[in-house]
Amino acid sequence: MTGKDMLLGIRNLDAxxxxxxxxxxxxxxxTRVSRKKTLxxxxxxxxxxxxxxxxxxxxxxxxxxxxxxxxxxQPSQQIKEQAQQSGLSVMLxxxxxxxxxxxxxxxxxxxxxxVQTVMDQHGGTVVFRIDGFDLPExxxxxxxxxxxxxxxxxxxxxxxxxxxxxxxxxxxNLVYAKNGKPVQRVGExxxxxxxYVDNNGSIEFSIDFNxxxxxxSYFGKEIxxxxxxxxxxxxxxxxxxxMTVPGxxxxxxxxxGSTEEPRVWKPNAKIGHWGLTLLxxxxxxxxxxxxxxxxxxxxxxKTFRDANEWSICPSGVRLKDGTDAKAWGGGGEWDxxxxxxxxxxxxxxxxxxPEQVVGMYFYAGYFxxxxxxxxxxxxxxxxxx
Amino acid sequence: MNDxxxxxxxxxxxxxxxxxxxxxxxxxxxxxxxxxxHNREDAEESVNDTxxxxxxxxxxxxxxxxxxxxxxxxxxxxxxxxxxxNAAKRKAEVVSLTRxxxxxxxxxxxEGTMDAELLSxxxxxxxxxxxxxxRMIFVRRYWYADPVAEIARRYQISESAVLMRLxxxxxxxxxxxxxxxxxV
Numbered sequence: 001m002t003g004k005d006m007l008l009g010i011r012n013l014d015a016x017x018x019x020x021x022x023x024x025x026x027x028x029x030x031t032r033v034s035r036k037k038t039l040x041x042x043x044x045x046x047x048x049x050x051x052x053x054x055x056x057x058x059x060x061x062x063x064x065x066x067x068x069x070x071x072x073x074q075p076s077q078q079i080k081e082q083a084q085q086s087g088l089s090v091m092l093x094x095x096x097x098x099x100x101x102x103x104x105x106x107x108x109x110x111x112x113x114x115v116q117t118v119m120d121q122h123g124g125t126v127v128f129r130i131d132g133f134d135l136p137e138x139x140x141x142x143x144x145x146x147x148x149x150x151x152x153x154x155x156x157x158x159x160x161x162x163x164x165x166x167x168x169x170x171x172x173n174l175v176y177a178k179n180g181k182p183v184q185r186v187g188e189x190x191x192x193x194x195x196y197v198d199n200n201g202s203i204e205f206s207i208d209f210n211x212x213x214x215x216x217s218y219f220g221k222e223i224x225x226x227x228x229x230x231x232x233x234x235x236x237x238x239x240x241x242x243m244t245v246p247g248x249x250x251x252x253x254x255x256x257g258s259t260e261e262p263r264v265w266k267p268n269a270k271i272g273h274w275g276l277t278l279l280x281x282x283x284x285x286x287x288x289x290x291x292x293x294x295x296x297x298x299x300x301x302k303t304f305r306d307a308n309e310w311s312i313c314p315s316g317v318r319l320k321d322g323t324d325a326k327a328w329g330g331g332g333e334w335d336x337x338x339x340x341x342x343x344x345x346x347x348x349x350x351x352x353x354p355e356q357v358v359g360m361y362f363y364a365g366y367f368x369x370x371x372x373x374x375x376x377x378x379x380x381x382x383x384x385x
Numbered sequence: 386m387n388d389x390x391x392x393x394x395x396x397x398x399x400x401x402x403x404x405x406x407x408x409x410x411x412x413x414x415x416x417x418x419x420x421x422x423h424n425r426e427d428a429e430e431s432v433n434d435t436x437x438x439x440x441x442x443x444x445x446x447x448x449x450x451x452x453x454x455x456x457x458x459x460x461x462x463x464x465x466x467x468x469x470x471n472a473a474k475r476k477a478e479v480v481s482l483t484r485x486x487x488x489x490x491x492x493x494x495x496e497g498t499m500d501a502e503l504l505s506x507x508x509x510x511x512x513x514x515x516x517x518x519x520r521m522i523f524v525r526r527y528w529y530a531d532p533v534a535e536i537a538r539r540y541q542i543s544e545s546a547v548l549m550r551l552x553x554x555x556x557x558x559x560x561x562x563x564x565x566x567x568x569v
Contacts, residue, residue: 002483003482003485004483004486006489007464007479007482007483007527008501010508010527010528011457011461011501011505012501012506013505014509015450015454015457016450016453017513017524018452019452019453020520020524021520021528022413024517024521191545191548303409307408328541368419368423368425
């Protein structure tokens, strides 16, 4: 039997499995980073200094937020200052020092510290620093955790990831944050060799929360995050990650974030050929809402989505300087009476200055190029001004 | 229109059944066919053949999972139209798929045949032992023939994460087939 035979032979997989892959929701309790050999580099002091010189004023921020999440842009000094002034970004070691707050805990020789939160009324990101965990060479870290807010577990959706030491350079190529060198690639699939461990031996872990209420009522409430073990991402045992250091690390502090009003536009503009009008856009520093009106081509949003297999949420925004800031995903609600759909995109890839936004763009589908591969069509761009 | 209502149209031999099917699932079927044949004309032909096949087989068939029923037909037509030799020359996605699937053949044994029905049943059983995320990624790649970049975008994870999960699942599938005594 050949690979071709296998490919053809699986034609009758169970129907529910096929429909799950077509219509199912990809629920990630924890967003995992690929397990690849960790690169531990001995850096030349000059290279390190060169890297740090330009970033000296920004070093207070966690690596996760400083280097740009999910392949996004690095925040400028101005963006960072705005984020701190509005209360969006909070450096916990400086501010969360109340008698009932404990942002650092040590057990089994490992110290976990909550170092930064970036939150608005829709949700946000919490970054933790882990010191004292000895990550063997060639392994990827894993950890076990749970959380409560005001004594109970809210219905928040969430994802989490380790900072893997890589960033995109100005050409979009993956380089190491430590030294700007191109990322090493290995194996048949040229997978990136990731670099989890900072020069000082620490590892950063972050959790993205999407609140189930957007009225800011979670601010002022106590959050308790409890870690119950550290270990390694499994490979030999498939998805069974291996806890090597069980213990208890309990952190607690009062949630705070920005409740600044977003900037509002009313483009009232058609998007491509979808029978869809972008009615209103509300953009904050770390989240955005978009409101659409469907024409009568489709009876409802579900039919529209099924027929077009197209994400109604924006792919990003364009800034005054001509650069783009990506926006990934988002979810929302259909209002049958007004025939409008509202998409909320939280935990944006980039922290934004809404005053710099001049437009928004949307995925426009794909075509098969001459080499026989899929290629994105030019995005639909909606200018705001 | 929901699937039950479309079924009623089929059973009353109302040709609107095809139009409603096309409206509801046409884009998805076209994407599936496109992934395999990489040619818009052939893809559209596969989808149209699918509608005709559905018209010819419903009734008596009354598929509980209507989309999966259509998708299976469409996939078969699409692979039937694929010029494997030419695909290899163009290094199309399907070549990568076949190479990756070869890794699932246990023990490097590449001789012999296996009933496709049994193979599908066995692999379905294996997939049920996997996490929903890994199962969905595997099915998107090897059943729907999605490019890795497309899977990464669909599930909003990195391409390297997709590749790693596929690699793991293939390894586990090879072990599973071997353990089950499957000689493929």
